[in-house]
Amino acid sequence: MLKRITAALALTAVATLAQAQDGHVFKLDQVAWQPAGLKGAEMAVLWGDEAKGNAVWAFRLQPGVAIPPHLHTKDYWGFAIQGQWAHIDGHGHTVVTGQDAFVRIRANELHADRCVGPQACINIIQFDGSRDIVFPEAPKKAP
Template identity: 60%
Template sequence: MFMKKVMTGLFTAAAMVSFAAAAQAVDEKHTFNFDDVAWQETGLEGAEMAVLWGKKEDGSAVYAFRIQPGVGIPPHTHSNDYWGMAIQGNWAHIDEEGREVITAQNAFVRIKADDVHSDRCAGPEVCINVLDFNGTRDIAFPQ
């Protein structure tokens, strides 16, 4: 009986060590830092974007945008709704009438399809935003 308890204890301890090592390996493989994201130019100086996961082609992509302080994105629309949140910085949303709302890490936004809006990074630090579109992402700049 004593030997069975010892063996059970050793097996349990070995399993726990093995589980802890596996958990650490999983964390190392599945944790990402925004400094390591594959940022791409957007065509607007001071603004970059990246696909965090999903596919652009089928509309499943979730995007990150990195915008330098003071950089603004002119009035534009998207053909699909999106939900977005600021991961870092003060992200300013400006509606068609010019009303501006700063969103930081305590809020998130919903922009409906075809709503004219603009964005800017209100600083003082770089803005990193994550956007999830209900479909494919596009952008159009009204004349």
Template identity: 60%
Template sequence: MLMLSPFKSLLAAAGLIAFTALAQAGGSHGDGHIFKFEDVAWEHARVEGVEMAILWGNEADETAVSAFRIQPGASIPPHTHTNDYWGLAVQGTWVHIDADGQEMRTGQDAYGRIKGGDLHADRCAGPEVCINILDFDGARDIAFPE
């Protein structure tokens, strides 16, 4: 069996976005092989200026791979997740902020791994809308400390 590193798996998964986006959006472009994020069925997330969509898989069996669309200047306040996740910015400049307030800008030349339980925040530096693909090692959740 061929085993891929998490990064190569994310890249391979990113290549499948086109197929899944079409399946959920019901539209297509060109010859049916190229699809646009504008056709994805985005839903409002719990934070103003942030939307999400399940690109493929499903949440019931914890196989869902999600995309988040963050408007320029919008931010997700400090939060945690139960499970680790891998993240890849496919558009814009995603800024990851660790528990100490250190900011790390992530473009299309890098990816990140966030461990479950690690307090962090995220924002879109703009001027372009940020689109990030996240693959959780288990169920996707979010908790905002009080």
């Protein structure tokens, strides 16, 4: 059984473009980060339109924060612009990325994420369409 959470229902993000001091440069510390449903995790739409499925997202994870196994119904591409972002595939294999790599997660691929630290991780992600997140449900125990 899968529990699907859409971007619009689960984590309401607003367009978070900060006021650019010079009209075209935006600082990430000026972005209006929004809670991402997990302590130590935040997100922001940097540009594009969430409703149209063309938003580019920033996710900020504090050191040690892990997002449990999940999947998305669309492919996504992403890269870390700060920190060490660990990707864990459905078999538990972990690859830590820094600023020298980018990732592609295919639709419906079970994976998890973690910020290795010691610095907070900031990741830029673009989905091939609307963003969602699906967490596998734990089997229900018999009474």
